[in-house]
Amino acid sequence: MAERAVLAGTTATGAAATEAEGRASGPFPTARARRRYRLVVAGLVAVAALIALGLLAWDNPMPLGSDGFWRIAELRITSLVVMAVVAVAQGVATVAFQTAAGNRILTPSILGFEALYVAVQTSAVYFLGAAGISAVQGVPQFLLQVALMMGLATALFGWLLRGRRGSVHVMLLVGIVIGGGLGSVSAFMQRLLTPSEFDVLSARLFGSVANADAAYLPFAVPLVALGAVVLWLRSRRLDALALGRDVATGLGVDHRRETMLVLLLVSLLIAVSTALVGPMVFLGFLVATLAYQLSGTYDHRRILPVAALLGFVVLGGASFVMRHVFSAEGVVSIIIELVGGTVFLLVLLRKGRL
Numbered sequence: 001m002a003e004r005a006v007l008a009g010t011t012a013t014g015a016a017a018t019e020a021e022g023r024a025s026g027p028f029p030t031a032r033a034r035r036r037y038r039l040v041v042a043g044l045v046a047v048a049a050l051i052a053l054g055l056l057a058w059d060n061p062m063p064l065g066s067d068g069f070w071r072i073a074e075l076r077i078t079s080l081v082v083m084a085v086v087a088v089a090q091g092v093a094t095v096a097f098q099t100a101a102g103n104r105i106l107t108p109s110i111l112g113f114e115a116l117y118v119a120v121q122t123s124a125v126y127f128l129g130a131a132g133i134s135a136v137q138g139v140p141q142f143l144l145q146v147a148l149m150m151g152l153a154t155a156l157f158g159w160l161l162r163g164r165r166g167s168v169h170v171m172l173l174v175g176i177v178i179g180g181g182l183g184s185v186s187a188f189m190q191r192l193l194t195p196s197e198f199d200v201l202s203a204r205l206f207g208s209v210a211n212a213d214a215a216y217l218p219f220a221v222p223l224v225a226l227g228a229v230v231l232w233l234r235s236r237r238l239d240a241l242a243l244g245r246d247v248a249t250g251l252g253v254d255h256r257r258e259t260m261l262v263l264l265l266v267s268l269l270i271a272v273s274t275a276l277v278g279p280m281v282f283l284g285f286l287v288a289t290l291a292y293q294l295s296g297t298y299d300h301r302r303i304l305p306v307a308a309l310l311g312f313v314v315l316g317g318a319s320f321v322m323r324h325v326f327s328a329e330g331v332v333s334i335i336i337e338l339v340g341g342t343v344f345l346l347v348l349l350r351k352g353r354l
Contacts, residue, residue, distance in 0.1 A: 027299035033296050041305065044309040051312070051320060055076060060073065079319070080316075082209050082277065086276065087287075087308060087316075088224055088225075089228070089273035090284040091287040091308045091309075092227070095291060096265065096300075098288060106172065107281065108270045109284075110175050110176055116149055116179075117149075117278065118182070119186045120148070121204050122186040122189050122201060122205075125197050125200065129197060139213075139219065145274075149267065154267070156171060206333050206334075207332065207336070208278055212277050227269045232301065234262075235300040236300075241259065282339075282344060286340040287310045287311045290310050294310070314336065315336070
């Protein structure tokens, strides 16, 4: 009886201590972590709003609130929408891809989407001259590039993830080989271009908001919204995939089928983003790394919105700096590649492995 009384007292004391610490089962270990997440989201929303306001109003020559001010602001809204589309696509896709691949250093660029984009742009200039850039612009060409990237991804996934011996790692290695091959062909064609043709091509190979056309948005916005919403609705399955094949299968998740679906949705998001503004290799990695650090949870339902907000903050902040500090409007990939590459090296050196 005495032992039972002591045990009951200990249990009650532990329960009281747990309750006092605010611990609970769920995506956050403590109430403090939950409050911290809410503050992070609120802070990101506030910073994103300030950046959007700055991009609309800063250096606007017309008086604030006048008709001319709003007309100029309307012209800048297109760039904001493009940034939002790219931010959501890159942030959500990279988090989901890293979960499916089981590695937080890999990014969707490893599948060769950027290399395919560069090959298409380079081929157009190589075979058609400087006028070839115009040949790959327009809504039909935009949709064709998205379809080509999706077709490559579908063929790659269907071939390498089929059957019992299907492996994500083999698929990634094949993606690296394909990307390297396309990059080599593109580099060979670029060497044969005239200086004027190469100069025209170089402007398209930088990830730039200026590459986007407003006519693309009626197609890009629904496609990105569809991919992002479906991935967010399947957050619970992403949580299971993050635990590994055996655990996910034990929880009733068809691991191969779910992995293929996630990778196809990731391919859709990255294909639209790349065809819209061009390659941005380190944007997704930078955003995903910061999202994991700031979220304080492994719940994808919470991580994905933070990644999308961070994407807009990073992309919008870089655009603001390039436009108003360096007078290089639209070309934001320079800062993103520099910062993203630095973060990649720091993470790699800290972990000591891929």
